[in-house]
Amino acid sequence: MKKLILTISLSLIGFTAFAQTAFEKAMTEKIAKVEDHKTPDEFTALANDFDRIGTKESKEWLPYYYAAFATIQKGRILMQSGKTAELDPVAADAEKYIAKAEILSPNNAELFILKKMTSGLKMMADPMSRYMTEAPVAQQALAKAQELDPNNPRITVLQAEDAYFTPEQFGGSKVKGAELFKKAIEQFGTYKSKSSLDPKWGKAEAEYFLSQK
Template sequence: MQKLFLAILLFIGVTAFAQTAYEKTMTEKIGKVESHLSADEFTALANDFTRIGDKEKTQWLPYYYAAFASIQKGRMAMQSGKTAELDPIADEAQKSLDKASELSKDNAEILILQKMIHGLKMMVNPQQRFMSEGMLAADALSKAEKLDAENPRITLMKAEDTYFTPEQFGGSKSRGLELFQKSLYQFKVYKAKSSLDPNWGKGEAEYFLAQKP
């Protein structure tokens, strides 16, 4: 009986250590996702998250962050005018996000990244792809909102779209700034489900609001 009790304690201790090691590694790498990394560094980070996911097998978050790291690489390419690189980068992100989606259905956070992936693909040729990728992006964000209406990252995505869309197509910088402000309020009260769950975006809202004349 005593041996059984010791065996149970040992199992609990090993399990707790493994969880702690997973959380520690994830926390360290999550902190890099919003950093100003090079394209190669984002690729390496995405690969690191993928390896964690492949090891854990049942955790959706490593694959989610692998997709997000690829998306960050894509956004950096887009800002540099390297639109020819966006399709393959978006495909990389999609592969990771599909794995996350298999492990966590009806997840607003995953749908937000899905919106961003479609957005990257649209930016290859906005005029030609608005009715395809643009509509798919809007649909993903709409589904996310139905699942988690107060999520500040949903409002952040709306703010970006409104801010950067020309006025003749329904955009508005002033309305975009209002939405950035709304997202900032939401960030103050929104509670992530765990220390590893998505919590990004506040810095971006603050950046745009700092540009306000």
């Protein structure tokens, strides 16, 4: 009887390890595509893939995190293309995924970082009328992220972006932005992610801005 119990226990351990490996494999393959994709449609499909993984792995917050991140990347492409009228539904989709992730992982700095980025998309849909409402929301989200994880380099990357694109008369400058991008790169050198699947983006963006003359 003891041998039978031991055999069953070992089988369950082996199955759990296999399931985790399958989850990690699926996530790793999809995460790699975040940097490869270039079009809104590609990011929509990728977000849907992460959402399906999240539905299957009901205790994991990271699939929904990456579904939101892929959606935000879609929004950034639309914004760069001048399609600001399409940003509101994109932001709504990102918020939906963030809410799912937050149920599974409350008080998570990475999710507040995404909230800041989502608020930025909503503001860019109509900057003149929304700056006064969305800018404080974005800054509160980033402040909460910093409170939870003060050495997170992605927080510094977003602070650098804000400084880089804000005119000097409003407190920003490209010089201030560059200083923060340098700080972010230094933080990337020492920051330890909690797992191999946790967010790691941001360093390439900081390096890109520092390469601009």
